[in-house]
């Protein structure tokens with residue numbers, strides 16, 4: 001049935017890359033769909049040599065788009081993480097980086113009608129049930145990818161894709177603080193279990209003997225550190241209402257330290273086994289949110305900005321996220337700016 005290939009847009013969204021499909025072009029049955037996606041990406045194989053995946057979790061991602069089932073949205077977006085070296089496809093998280101390509105892809109595919117100038121796309125994120133708003137440059141009704149916006153972790157400059165999130169607390173865990181505590185202790189380590197768009201476990205890098213400035217490669221080479229962090233993750237999963245997370249890509253294990261480049265806080269994020277080359281969008285929003293608690297390890301290390309603009313430092317620079325904080329101190333919304341680029345439009349073959 002798929003011998004003639006499947007229409008596929010290969011796009012960079014923020015600091016990630018992924019395959020964007022229309023749901024109507026994929027099997028409706030999730031098990032059949034996932035086994036097809038594993039073949040397309042070339043998983044399981046650390047090199048993904050027989051597929052289009054980039055042998056890194058950040059380049060082994062899928063967006064499935066369909067007409068929106070909600071009156072307040074233009075398009076439905078299901079995010080799927082295709083594991084590189086395991087035969088696993090997970091919908092247990094969303095992805096704010098791949099989200100940056102959803103508006104452009106929906107317009108390219110005719111799912112969303114463009115305006116001349118800026119097209120505002122309301123995106124129903126199926127993984128969490130929340131709606132995000134993306135503003136896409138569409139001069140003359142065509143998506144424009146060129147521009148002067150730079151984001152850390154991506155060479156060059158491109159058209160800005162502002163993203164706005166509302167009511168994302170408890171996106172996958174049911175509550176901002178799923179255990180009801182600002183701090184829990186797991187295996188002797190103080191941790192904030194929190195979800196403001198992304199389930200994260202936030203711990204001090206110093207509690208693992210790290211400065212927080214170690215490279216992605218150095219951290220990944222430390223097998224003992226990785227196994228301590230994985231043991232904590234497996235215990236945190238059920239505490240966060242995520243159940244058994246052995247085969248899930250969440251929670252993200254985030255080590256924090258005092259900022260080193262004038263930002264709000266420095267991060268190293270396990271996603272969950274490899275270390276992120278930068279930081280996830282919704283993960284950055286969640287870390288910024290943790291710095292506003294009273295007792296979190298993130299709070300004591302952070303330098304709080306006065307204007308709601310949090311620079312979340314990461315291995316390749318810093319990501320700015322904006323928190324819209326009400327007079328009562330509650331976070332009403334969050335935003336960031338990403339860029340996206342269409343890399344390839346064609347048909348992909350599953351073999």
Ligand SMILES: O=C(O)/C=C(\CC(=O)C(=O)O)C(=O)O
Nearest residue numbers: 016096097271280281282283
């Ligand atoms: O955490 C990951 O696995 C990678 C992500 C997630 C993301 O974007 C987010 O947190 O919103 C990414 O940077 O693409």
